[in-house]
Amino acid sequence: MLMYRVFTKPDRGRMFWKQLPKELEKLGLASLPIVIIISVFIGAIMTIQTKLNTENPLLPTYSTGLVTRDTLLLEFSSTIMCLILAGKVGSNIASEIGTMRITEQIDAIEIMGINSANYLILPKITAFILMMPFLVIFSMAIGLFGGYLVGAFSDIITTADYLLGIQYAFIPYYVFYSVVKSVIFAFLISSVAAYYGYNAYGGALDVGKASTNAVVNSSILILFFNLLVTNLMLN
């Protein structure tokens, strides 16, 4: 029912286009620092772990790079990064809308004759869906760069082996699969958070609860849909 109200024609298109860049900045660009930090560290750690756990003369030297790349492409940059962003962006959306609800700002919008669900939620969902594929692709690149740093600044793996590994048997479809997943997850995160925020009532404590519920439930949904989409697209 809420989504029906969200996905209607905006009362004023101009206001939607005014809100959209703000949301792109707030939900997308503002998430870049955490994406960079986590991706570079995970990329580096994954390279070290893979190398240390696959010490076998029978395995080719490039296998570490290959495993790191596929893990980043298939799971980390889409699923794990989205779980992290569910915490950051999901709680941001739920608490912002929840606070607006309990301070009667949403009532004020409704009293003006504006579809508050559409005005508040549609730009957020649209912005996050638009930004998520870029964040995921960016995370892949930064993660791979993190792995490269291990080669460059330690003797665990040579950069030549690593670079060969990340290029070896590359399947572009994996990137497409990750992007598709990220779009689905972006919708889940933003819509679930918006739902909990919009239906918050009471006081500050209840906004906190709404925010927690949004993160927990969107995380569970991400895992469920990850299984579903993986089965559909890779099986």
Added chain:
Amino acid sequence: MIEVSHLFKSFDGEQVLKDISAVFETGKCNMIIGQSGSGKTVLMKSIIGLHRVDSGKIEYDGRNLPDMRMRDIRRLRREVGMLFQGSALFDSMTVMENVMFPLEMFSSSSRKEMENRTKFCLDRVNLNEHSYHLFPSEISGGMQKRVAIARAIALNPKYLFCDEPNSGLDPKTSLIIDQLIYEITHEFNITTIINSHDMNSVIEMGENIIFINNGIMAWSGTNKDIYLADNEDLNDFVFASELYKQVKKINQ
């Protein structure tokens, strides 16, 4: 004019409004008074359409709200301004943006015209240019109320609703806000409905008062009539303090 007739509203089987009938006149400050929990907020929210009533009519100049579809209710609401108890200003917008918001949403005027209208409204509530670019968190409660009034009148509303307009304000600021609402109501010929239990406001500007007690409209009249009212519940409520008891005696 807003006319309410035989209004019933219940929550989970508990009757909150029982057969309320009243007329809220144009160009007057109509007040709904009553103790906390008497049903006055439910009545106001029902009139605005935030609560769906069980039965009864709520006619805005002949247009019956309960019969309307959501799209028509939204259209009607563009003729409504509302001053919320906590002001309900948008945190992320400046004073100027808050007042301009309804204009940007519904007005087809140019940017310059919208700015002029915004400045007119802010000027009307005695806010100077220094406050235009401040955020709600940076201004006092009284100023927030004034910004909320400016926002409420931005689209030239026919109906103005004020929920506890003096809540959280000192007596002097309360008086200023009351005066402002009174002036705006008469200047722009608005049907104003004020939900209050501030006796100063009731005595100052209650041109048409209805007293709600346990969900029933127990009394109606003007601020002049209130001194002569023989309704026991009303007297208990209005003249609870010694000061007002003395005022009543003098007036009688």
